[in-house]
Amino acid sequence: MTGTDEGCVRVAAVGDVHLDADVVGRYRPALEHLGEKADLLLLAGDLTRHGTVDEAACVAREFGGLAVPVVAILGNHDYHSDEQEQVSAVLQEAGLTVLECSGTVLSCNGIRVGVAGTKGFGGGFAGACASEFGEPEMKAFTRHGRELAARFGTALAALDCDVRISLTHYSPVPETLLGEPLEIYPFLGSYHLAQAIDGAPGVGLAVHGHAHAGSERGMTPGGVPVRNVAHPVIKQAYNVYQLSVSSVLTPALG
């Protein structure tokens, strides 16, 4: 593995690392040379087991102080103890950037790399998705996913950058869920996320986690490469993707 080519950015990514005291130190040997392999690291949610502050401190210890900027989102596990605000705060104190329906722009090799992120939510995929109809619980479930996707899409489109990257926990497409039971697809992702990604110009990569038994590669209907980087899917400390800015000039879908 050599350095990043000119006009390119190398993105390292992993999700679903589920840190707790029993895992601290496990990733560090593989992160030692991260600066030689990538320009930034994305953490695609489910950073903890139960979403506690103590577990967040483990994440901060494991992924803090690295040679490259770290951009993270939270996943459903990180909400389990209703401490998500404190979890985010602990990570940010350690120097990680934590996104939720928001974005950040990093300078890598002279390229302005914009990353927008959200946990996202379920709801399912076109033709087989949940509807905002009937009981309040059903409407709330559906609405949550749609609202997050809409706010995320606004954040992604608003980035002032050369290339955009989408970072979500839930999947924007069904292809990267292959291997999971079809019956649970509505709990694993939402096509509204793909719609948000395809609605922004120049998105070069969409990264997600959550689907441990899914597949690595997919694509949005608009042609944006999607990668499921859940740790049990990639089966190594992180994956590295190289984006060439010149090949990421696809316009947003009407």
Add this chain to the structure above:
Amino acid sequence: MSTDQYVEGELQHLLAEDERITEQGIRFVRTGSGIALVGEVESAERRDKICQVVAEAFPELAVQCNIGLTRVHEPEEVEQL
């Protein structure tokens, strides 16, 4: 005890909701006399705890533990997009 649908339902809830486990990525398959747990976790401690909790919750089932540890080696390749 046969592994009927209700047992499978209870087992799935246990894997996800028991605070000692909280794993949504562990699957199980039927074996002749019980079930085999399949999947990957981040530590040997978690693997052993899952198998222990399941075995205690379903004492009449033979529980085979086929859970592995997810590897954490450095990547050797870069995917060009």
